[in-house]
Amino acid sequence: MASGVKPRVKVPKSASAGEAITIKTLISHPMESGQRKDGDGNPIPRSIINHFTCTFNGETVIDVKMEPAISTNPYFEFEATVPESGTFEFTWQDDDGSTYTESKEITVG
Numbered sequence: 001m002a003s004g005v006k007p008r009v010k011v012p013k014s015a016s017a018g019e020a021i022t023i024k025t026l027i028s029h030p031m032e033s034g035q036r037k038d039g040d041g042n043p044i045p046r047s048i049i050n051h052f053t054c055t056f057n058g059e060t061v062i063d064v065k066m067e068p069a070i071s072t073n074p075y076f077e078f079e080a081t082v083p084e085s086g087t088f089e090f091t092w093q094d095d096d097g098s099t100y101t102e103s104k105e106i107t108v109g
Contacts, residue, residue, distance in 0.1 A: 005029050009090055011104035015082045019108075023054070023061075026075045027092050027100060033068035049074055049100075051093040057086040084108050 010024040027049060034046025048068055054061040061080045080088075085108045092100040 005094070005098070005100055007090065007092060007100050007102045009088075009102045009104055011088055011106055013105075014107045014109060017083060017108050018081060020079045020081050021106070022077065022079055023088065024075070024077045025052075025054075025090060025102075026073060027052075028073050029092075029094075031068075031070055031072045031074065035068070047095050049092045049094055051091075052076065053091045054078075054080075055089045056080060056082065057084070061088070082106055082108055 005028060007025065007027045012021050015021050029049050030047065031049065032044050032047040034043065036044045038044055046068060048066060048070065050066050052064045052066065052074070062076070062078055064076065066074065085106065088104045088106065090102045094100070
């Protein structure tokens with residue numbers, strides 16, 4: 001796992017049934033494209049988060065494939081409709097095989 005990689009997620013703690021909520025995610029990651037060189041002229045190896053998914057109670061909410069042109073510390077904001085109480089699961093996959101996860105629960109009342 002790359003050092004300093006940290007996912008952050010904001011999900012409301014509660015919502016009404018059928019309400020569309022806003023979810024915000026950010027992962028601290030350098031997102032090195034593999035195109036730059038270090039101070040000695042050597043290529044810096046590619047290292048990016050290449051896939052992001054969010055599920056709610058096992059159902060896919062969003063599924064994103066990322067390419068090297070994406071910025072450092074990728075941020076996603078999206079809406080999801082919550083039919084019932086449950087858990088959002090967030091997963092980021094890195095080129096090096098590392099997987100970073102976060103989960104947030106929401107109560108529908």
